[in-house]
Amino acid sequence: MIQRPKVYLAGPDVFFPNPEAWAQRKQAICARHGLIGVSPLDPMADEPAAWAALPEWQRLAVRNEARIRDCDAVIANLTPFRGPSADVGTVYELGFARALGRMVFGYATTAVPFLPRTLDHVGSAAQFDAEGVCRDGEGLLVEQFGLFDNLMIEGAITGSGGALVTADCPAEERWRDLAVFERCVRVAAERLLHQAMPIR
Amino acid sequence: MIQRPKVYLAGPDVFFPNPEAWAQRKQAICARHGLIGVSPLDPMADEPAAWAALPEWQRLAVRNEARIRDCDAVIANLTPFRGPSADVGTVYELGFARALGRMVFGYATTAVPFLPRTLDHVGSAAQFDAEGVCRDGEGLLVEQFGLFDNLMIEGAITGSGGALVTADCPAEERWRDLAVFERCVRVAAERLLHQAMPIR
Numbered sequence: 001m002i003q004r005p006k007v008y009l010a011g012p013d014v015f016f017p018n019p020e021a022w023a024q025r026k027q028a029i030c031a032r033h034g035l036i037g038v039s040p041l042d043p044m045a046d047e048p049a050a051w052a053a054l055p056e057w058q059r060l061a062v063r064n065e066a067r068i069r070d071c072d073a074v075i076a077n078l079t080p081f082r083g084p085s086a087d088v089g090t091v092y093e094l095g096f097a098r099a100l101g102r103m104v105f106g107y108a109t110t111a112v113p114f115l116p117r118t119l120d121h122v123g124s125a126a127q128f129d130a131e132g133v134c135r136d137g138e139g140l141l142v143e144q145f146g147l148f149d150n151l152m153i154e155g156a157i158t159g160s161g162g163a164l165v166t167a168d169c170p171a172e173e174r175w176r177d178l179a180v181f182e183r184c185v186r187v188a189a190e191r192l193l194h195q196a197m198p199i200r
Numbered sequence: 201m202i203q204r205p206k207v208y209l210a211g212p213d214v215f216f217p218n219p220e221a222w223a224q225r226k227q228a229i230c231a232r233h234g235l236i237g238v239s240p241l242d243p244m245a246d247e248p249a250a251w252a253a254l255p256e257w258q259r260l261a262v263r264n265e266a267r268i269r270d271c272d273a274v275i276a277n278l279t280p281f282r283g284p285s286a287d288v289g290t291v292y293e294l295g296f297a298r299a300l301g302r303m304v305f306g307y308a309t310t311a312v313p314f315l316p317r318t319l320d321h322v323g324s325a326a327q328f329d330a331e332g333v334c335r336d337g338e339g340l341l342v343e344q345f346g347l348f349d350n351l352m353i354e355g356a357i358t359g360s361g362g363a364l365v366t367a368d369c370p371a372e373e374r375w376r377d378l379a380v381f382e383r384c385v386r387v388a389a390e391r392l393l394h395q396a397m398p399i400r
Contacts, residue, residue, distance in 0.1 A: 012340065014341075015342075058358060061355025061359065064352065082284055083282055083283025085282070087285075088288055088350045089353075091292050091295070092352040092353060094295065099265075099296040099297070139375075140216060140375065143215075147257060149288065151289065152293065153288065155260075155261025155265070156261070156292070
């Protein structure tokens, strides 16, 4: 029997109000496109008994890692979170998935590139030298590759055969829009269902 | 022949002024403690010829991933970077290393926990409800596990048998101190040299 591809839904969405209902909406979109969306909030089946003794935060961490191992791909919400970059928990999971050879997809509800976002964060302290190299007020370099976020993130997406989908949504829709997510799911479904990808 | 353990030196240190000289100082500390420090800035031996055709940012990404695969452990500079959390490139590399079963160590030149750092970032918009749950001005939850950063990061460190070393340095020493790094290297050396760890 061929199983539908499983995609782990990474993102700061776990911090939203009513995150379970939100995850169900994302999972319904995945299902419409032939994918099984796996949320960090799904109940775990067959959890090792030893995990019951872990502190809650550590149990959450090992569960998420186990879910990623069990999936064929990750779709990550890379919308900037409390700073110019994506949520670090999400980015950790991207790196974890990439090392396992999983396909990595990302999306964001802004299309503003990394450089202007970072300049906005570091403010008037940013300085460009004669060669055009930019540094913040502490002398630390600002990446200028014309990418959407840190180069490791886009390296994972490009290297894994995934895709990055971004679009400018109104600021108040930043954490409420699902249209950009659905565009990303559509691309992921095309690649996972129609390419020579081992379905596990 | 037994090789000394190799540790990948992850961190926003690649953005410092004179990053090669800085990396050499870190590598000298590693050597004093019996470890080989591998910097993202080291020249690559035996690089696949195909990488020459990649854009620079992507070549940097695949090189860093190859370096991590070649190391026994990662020592990551988790000092908060342009926001309340660590640099996302560094955190990506932690996740990558963890999925490969590498030991993961972290250090920071501040000991201020994640919660007060995040509250400082979100400002007066933070609200605590009757159960003590904290949300930012957009209604997004603020983690309250008493950890140093996002739970995935500390999950990796704890789960891999690594360690987290933090200390409060003066603000102007935040990117210049090497004492906290050396304490972390000492702990890493003890674990990598004296525990039943396969030396590759």
